[in-house]
Amino acid sequence: MLKIFKYLLLFLILLNIIYVISGTYFYPLASIDAIGIWLLKAKFFYLSGGFPLQFLKNPMFIYSHPHYSLLLPFVISVFYFLLGGVKEPLVVFIYPLTFIAILFIIYKLLRGFEFSQITALIFTYIYSMLSPLLALAGRKHVGEADIFILLANLLVVFIALKMFKNKVKNLGTILIVLIIMLASQIKLEGIFILVTLIFLPIPKKTKLISGFISLIPFLIWNFAAFYLRIPNDFGFLIPPLKEIFPRIFAIAGYVFLEMVKINNWYIFWPVFLLSICLLKSKNTFLKKFVIPSFLIISLLYFVVYLFSSINPATYVPPSIDRVLIQISPFYFLWFALLIKEILPKRFSQ
Amino acid sequence: MKLSKTNFILGIVTVFIIFLFVKSADIGFKLFEEIKNPPAKITITPCSKKNLNSDYSKYLYNYFSLGVKC
Numbered sequence: 001m002l003k004i005f006k007y008l009l010l011f012l013i014l015l016n017i018i019y020v021i022s023g024t025y026f027y028p029l030a031s032i033d034a035i036g037i038w039l040l041k042a043k044f045f046y047l048s049g050g051f052p053l054q055f056l057k058n059p060m061f062i063y064s065h066p067h068y069s070l071l072l073p074f075v076i077s078v079f080y081f082l083l084g085g086v087k088e089p090l091v092v093f094i095y096p097l098t099f100i101a102i103l104f105i106i107y108k109l110l111r112g113f114e115f116s117q118i119t120a121l122i123f124t125y126i127y128s129m130l131s132p133l134l135a136l137a138g139r140k141h142v143g144e145a146d147i148f149i150l151l152a153n154l155l156v157v158f159i160a161l162k163m164f165k166n167k168v169k170n171l172g173t174i175l176i177v178l179i180i181m182l183a184s185q186i187k188l189e190g191i192f193i194l195v196t197l198i199f200l201p202i203p204k205k206t207k208l209i210s211g212f213i214s215l216i217p218f219l220i221w222n223f224a225a226f227y228l229r230i231p232n233d234f235g236f237l238i239p240p241l242k243e244i245f246p247r248i249f250a251i252a253g254y255v256f257l258e259m260v261k262i263n264n265w266y267i268f269w270p271v272f273l274l275s276i277c278l279l280k281s282k283n284t285f286l287k288k289f290v291i292p293s294f295l296i297i298s299l300l301y302f303v304v305y306l307f308s309s310i311n312p313a314t315y316v317p318p319s320i321d322r323v324l325i326q327i328s329p330f331y332f333l334w335f336a337l338l339i340k341e342i343l344p345k346r347f348s349q
Numbered sequence: 350m351k352l353s354k355t356n357f358i359l360g361i362v363t364v365f366i367i368f369l370f371v372k373s374a375d376i377g378f379k380l381f382e383e384i385k386n387p388p389a390k391i392t393i394t395p396c397s398k399k400n401l402n403s404d405y406s407k408y409l410y411n412y413f414s415l416g417v418k419c
Binding site: 016026032063086125129270279 | 354357365376383412
């Protein structure tokens, strides 16, 4: 019976993979941010054959958030150069491939916690079903950058687990530093992964040095954007005191509304929140790394929303699903570990 | 019979998974329909500014007209 269930899960995961591949094939340009930001800037690189400063300064393309770091468009443009033209329908297949890599890493991560094959498959299936992930992997958000921040977070959790098991501490630190450097050049929030260094089982001095090195590309890009006067279409402000509380309530309200959005998350969030309230886990990695990293990174996102020059009503609703999926490796692992504790033995062994 | 909290959580996780199975069936049907009747590909005339009444079409116009001599 369990064997049939195992094959059923494998089939359903495969169905999701075909679903995102089909979406990528039939709707390669479905996302407004893909054509307005990421693929547009890749085209800037390709057309200018170098650093596309003139394009970035052109007010016609201000929607592209010219001050965003440029690693992803640059990488896409390298593919354009290799393929000999702007071939979006081919390049966007990076997204379903990333989805497959994410599911594989999630499965391996769960196996690293001694989940049985069937339990690891159940949780991999649950993860693969989350709508914001499917959207980024090959449906309405294909061509955007968030899936790579998710991948970066997931890789950091995966490497950190190895480090907690007393394996590859030096190599692990180097890899995490590299991931933070790359993630910070994909999107601003990539730099939030820096927080995870605090909770790694390495000496304080190493944490400080790694933290400083991780920050270098982020600082260089921001300095360059300032020096080259690349326009910035939004920034940060300190709202008047009387506006702070309404902003906090608005952000919390929009997050809540997203969490109960059944089309995106089904009943994941109520189940997860109930699990946190009712269940306890003795897992050290969860307590010392996953939960603190998750809480501080979430707080940083909250601070960005709070002090952004864009009003929460405009900023939070269209972006919160992608923010929640970016940090999903932390809370999903938390959820999986809590449920593992109460599973019947025939499933958990 | 007393319902323990672990059984309660296991119960709702089971409901959640059944819910996902239903959603998977929906995805399967959608996929089947999509493959059977492929949607029309986006066709763009880079130099025509017609029908730029939505943000999406404006960005498409910007995107496709970029680098094209009109």
